[in-house]
Amino acid sequence: MKLIMLGAPGSGKGTQAQRIAKDYKIANISTGDIFRDNIKRETPIGQKAKSYIDRGELVPDEVTCAIVTDRLSQEDCKGGYLLDGFPRNLRQAQKLEAFSAPDAVLYLETEDSILLERIGGRRVCRKCMGSFHISSIGDTTVCPVCGGELYRRDDDNPATLSARLDVYHRESAPLAGYYRERGILHTIKGNATQDEVYAAIKRVLDKLQ
Ligand code: AMP
Numbered sequence: 574m575k576l577i578m579l580g581a582p583g584s585g586k587g588t589q590a591q592r593i594a595k596d597y598k599i600a601n602i603s604t605g606d607i608f609r610d611n612i613k614r615e616t617p618i619g620q621k622a623k624s625y626i627d628r629g630e631l632v633p634d635e636v637t638c639a640i641v642t643d644r645l646s647q648e649d650c651k652g653g654y655l656l657d658g659f660p661r662n663l664r665q666a667q668k669l670e671a672f673s674a675p676d677a678v679l680y681l682e683t684e685d686s687i688l689l690e691r692i693g694g695r696r697v698c699r700k701c702m703g704s705f706h707i708s709s710i711g712d713t714t715v716c717p718v719c720g721g722e723l724y725r726r727d728d729d730n731p732a733t734l735s736a737r738l739d740v741y742h743r744e745s746a747p748l749a750g751y752y753r754e755r756g757i758l759h760t761i762k763g764n765a766t767q768d769e770v771y772a773a774i775k776r777v778l779d780k781l782q
Contacts, residue, residue, distance in 0.1 A: 574599060574653040574781060575673060577660070579748055580681030581741045582734065583688035583695070584763045585770060588704050589681070590657040592771055597778060599653035602644050604637060604661075606702055609726075626728055629736030631661055631744065638668045645673055662744040666751055677781055678752040679774055683763035685738060692734055696723040 574597060578586040587603060594601030608626060611619030618640065622632045631637070641659050644650070656675075660666040669675065694707040696714075700721025714723045728737065752758040759777045761770060 574655075574677070574778070575675045576653070576655045576778075577669075577675045577678040577752075578655065578657045578681065579678050579745070579752070580763060581683060581685070581688050581746075582737045583692040584681040584683040585691075585767065586657050586681060587702070588767060589679075589771060589774055590655050591703070593774060593778070594655050596775075597653070597655075597782075599655050600647075600649045601655050601657065602641070602650075602659070603657040603702070604641065604659045605657075607640055607644070608632060627733065629728060629733040629740060631740060634662070634664050634668070637661075638665060641665075641669070642672050660745075660748060661740075663747065663751060666748055675752075675757065677777070678748075678758050679777065680749050680752075680758055680760045681763035681770065682760055687764050688738065689734065692729050693731075695726070695729055697726055698723055 576593070576599070578590050580586045587605075590601050590603065593599070608619065608622045612623050612626070613619070618636065621636060625632045637659065641656070645654060656669075660669050691706060696705050696707060696710065697703070698705075698716035698719060698721040701716060701719040703716060703718050705717065705723065710717055710723075715721075716723055728734070749758060749760070761773045761777070763770060765773075
């Protein structure tokens, strides 16, 4: 299965992607995670991406598409993949279609007010990349799943978040229409609990398999 997770920042893409990849045994590729890893290692890609990410803008398509096509060429993607955070605009979608057309797009539809609340209290684990909310974990800095260190993403601050949401509505949300026209869009209400959202996703994927 070749899958795309589409949804705004804070819609729960990353959390659901981790569960799907584990249960359906497909490679989980998060472009945001790849960029953050490159920034941490201070690679040329990381140095290039950082200023865009800090401003809440998209990293240029040439850089992003090259990373994704390279990643999709690796052995573990032969059995299927799940792209979390890519494509984020029409050009990226067209590039992907030419390289490796997706079978299904899972679109997590969530209202902005919920996104702001979720991201405002989001903590991410440096080790397992798990994502948690302070309303359930409190102010601990220890990941409840793997014991890694929890941190607040630099771009999860109110100013950058507002820029990211603008970019999402302007550039990424129109992709729902693009994939609906192709008959592969599956819309899932993202404002339910994680388990309810996952159950809805499973119903879609089990029919596709
Ligand atoms: P995410 O972890 O998916 O929220 O991504 C964090 C940041 O990485 C985004 O705000 C962008 O600056 C950058 N990024 C991630 N995926 C892409 C993409 N497909 N195209 C361009 N920039 C991206």
